[in-house]
Amino acid sequence: MIMKIEDCIFFQLSRVSRAGARYWHQRVSVFGVTSAQALLLLCLTEKDAVTSKYLGSKIEFDSATLTGLIDRLQNADFLERRNNPNDRRAIQVCLTEKGKATSKKILKIVEKENQAFLSGLTPEEAMILKALLKKIG
């Protein structure tokens, strides 16, 4: 019954997630993208020319959030929407040349920045943390 705010998982997740987003944003802002935009570009290096629905299932973003993210990345010429010939409801999200170049740069630093952000933990603790987070949801 005596639960301090520091022991509340919802608070701790929010706190650390925000700290991570701030840190990650600082690293990728030199490429002209935000932290969420960088994650979306990373996603597209794994598989290009995908639907918004696919992206939603992959990074678990709401469709409305994705519309906005795709809008801003498209306006900044990192990607483009193409018509899907098989389904005129769907779109194809495709990286532009600028988007490909930028996502490669992000891919190059992501592992190092993961370690840097978790430098307060031992490598074993970092592995455990990632495994536990993966197990939730």
Next chain:
Amino acid sequence: MIMKIEDCIFFQLSRVSRAGARYWHQRVSVFGVTSAQALLLLCLTEKDAVTSKYLGSKIEFDSATLTGLIDRLQNADFLERRNNPNDRRAIQVCLTEKGKATSKKILKIVEKENQAFLSGLTPEEAMILKALLKKIG
């Protein structure tokens, strides 16, 4: 170098934090508050009549975010701003009767909801996760 999005700590933290916020929001929305507002009210059960600066250091919210949060909680009559006699720049954030009653209700469920949200983990794993999150930042 081959880092999939599922192995990126920034993505995992964002994903699980959002899932937690959605879950927590569902539980506290019956009290008329959002997930962030519920955390702020919890914070005030520990110590009432505090400055915005104190709240910022306690839950690590930006001052601009806090102004908005306090605004909305004040408009819904959960708390009020009082003048601080010692420092006319500062405010005193004080729970109203409605705020006290509501924060007590939230305090009553927070432990159970913590366990429910982490039901996919063993109690040991849940403890380890909380300890590791606490260690970051």
Next chain:
DNA sequence: AATAATTAACTTGTATGCAAACAATTTATA
């Protein structure tokens, strides 16, 4: 005391994040 530097909170502008409602299209079913 007069001025400079600092501080607390607020304002502004932009980007998530999500619920709910919507339009266009496709699929299922009568």
Next chain:
DNA sequence: TATAAATTGTTTGCATACAAGTTAATTATT
């Protein structure tokens, strides 16, 4: 095949989040 149901993506409205700049008040320095 005509219509109902489901699906894809967008729009709208609201609530975080945060950087940068502002105002009023306090503290430090000359």
